[in-house]
Amino acid sequence: MSAENEVRQFIVAADDDGIRLDRWFKRHLEDVSFNIVSRWARTGQLRVDGARATPGDRLVQGQTIRVPPAEPVKPDTVKVKPDRPPLSDDQIAFMREMVIHQDASAIVLNKPPGLATQGGTKTHEHIDGLLDALQFDLEGRPKLVHRLDKDTSGALLIARTSRAAAFFSKSFSGRTAKKIYWALVMGVPEIEDGIIDLPLAKQPGTGGEKMHVDEKEGAPSRTRYRVIEAAGNKTAWVELQPFTGRTHQLRVHMAAIGHPIVGDGKYGLQEAFLTGGISRKMHLHARRIRIDHPDGGKLDATAELPSHFAESMKTLGFDLSLGDWIPLDDGPVPPTREQKKAMGRAHAKSVRKERRGERGRRRG
Template sequence: MSDTQASDTVRQFNVGYDDDGIRLDRWFKRHLPETSFTTVAKWARTGQLRIDGSRATPGDRLVAGQTLRVPPAEIVKDTPDAAAKPKRERAALSDDQTQFARDMVIHQDFQAFVLNKPPGLATQGGTKTHEHVDGLLDALQYDNEGRPKLVHRLDKDTSGALLVARTSRAAAFFAKAFSGRNARKVYWALIVDVPSIDDGTIELPIAKQPGTGGEKMHVDEESGQAARTRYRVIERAGNRTAWVELQPFTGRTHQLRVHMAAIGHPIVGDGKYGGAAAFLTGGISRKMHLHARRIKVDHPDGGVVDVTAELPTHFAESLKQLGFEPAAGDALTLDEKTPPTREQIKTRAKAHAKSVRKDRKGERRSRGAAR
């Protein structure tokens, strides 16, 4: 539609499924961003803005299937201030980039993807950061109208489960779940030395460290934001290192890394917060050993998204070298309020490992029968 036609023609739009439940003013920001809130308010005040024939206000919630009547577009004078900034086009992804993005997917449904992000890949772009998850999301759009949207982040060197919304409706739902602390996340980490308490909670406020350009955080009792982390020791290798489960109950930047360093047990490979002490000898990888093992969050269509992400190679090899069995970590349950005893963990680990072996044996038999 040309500007001349738009200035003379009343427009009608059908509210799509992706816009179900959003406010009318948000609909304009999403679909007609050139229309100011002042204009939308004026149209509503004068009765020109209507939903299914009834007068509408900017705060009305839309329902999929409704018809939105919008007045003709107002012509904006061609002044330097009013001129629209050219939209930066994203470069098309190569076949390798597209395949890489799709290989990260470990769960997919109509509303969400869960990716297993590898270490070393940033979640979003920034200064001198050109390779990132956000830049690969075009590969996951498929036939959807909108591009997938990030709803939380993982540090560049942290691997594991990363939730991505497939629709704007899902993005709003998941964002509310994360801000309301209803999303549950479990991380695995190797830490230096062994805590004297096997199961503990760290409550230390965190703020940006002055003089670092906001790239590093620190504990700040006076002006920091509240931050709370639970840790549980899964296994230990003498007094040298421990394998722990971490659950953040707040979502501060670098929270797990800052908290573990603050209690004297930096995450293995985290030189930023642990310095030279964060690196172990004996062939243990110098990469950071922090992995988002599991994510559990309510699904916008009912039920839950509950996904486990496999370990990256360096972390799996370190566990093996230290004599740790991954089944022991999965034996812990996400919603446990009281810590299990070490004997209970071992019993569960054996049961879990037996179940996995049984499933794999069944798969081999099925493949054999299929032949």
């Protein structure tokens, strides 16, 4: 019997600890499609430590994966991945100049405004395409674990290993990662410390490139904002902490309460620009990120402002020393409106029950 017809066995490595079984196949056996993995699971051919497995099962380091013999692949279905062109010395230097933190599992970049995180239509230069510059002493290619809008600057986390990528992704999806953004907004919010709780959805007719508040179909979206300092009544410097991670969330939320981010013409239109020599670039910056580290402890990184933002702060007379004393919100995430309503109904029900009991005791 040839090796192609034999059952294969693989040991889960430390780098794959915690990932889904279907993701393991995507990493190590790219020729095996998700449909094949699902069929093997349904028929009991796919096993982990001797037990039947499903594509969504999480793997643990040291487990043994039993994989059925490889299936023949039709020549016309084979997808050939194009080779990435080697990076130039200038591109490598450009990427490495962004690094503000580096350890065995993670890299944090201070992404400049105007550079996309990932590629797309008409987007050819982006962080994802330049990650080969950040391999340093490791063989594996670094991996994106979250993203920033093209015109948003600041702290961007990169995982150096597959294990770290899985760990960080779980932190972001579980919302244990803490992020602080700085922004300049038009006008000054009357409430200096508030929660914006407005559901967001893709705006119809924009091809998914624009979001809007949608009370009926939108996904729950919550942002905390705090006014740090105001310049008269024309603009304010605010700190933003997103409790959810919707596309364009901070930009849509601030525009929705009447205070669009300075330079954000997409959501603030012509009302989002200041005169007096203030840059027309967007003034939204990922100032700080703090997240559990896969090797223990916390990763806590702070990114300096880009030049246009720093110049605007100076022109408007804002005192940078006022910004970083505000602590990250480590308290519980504020309840949504639906949760508040449910708590109110539960409270009302308990009050009615107590009153019925009291009336019963009086009659007795």
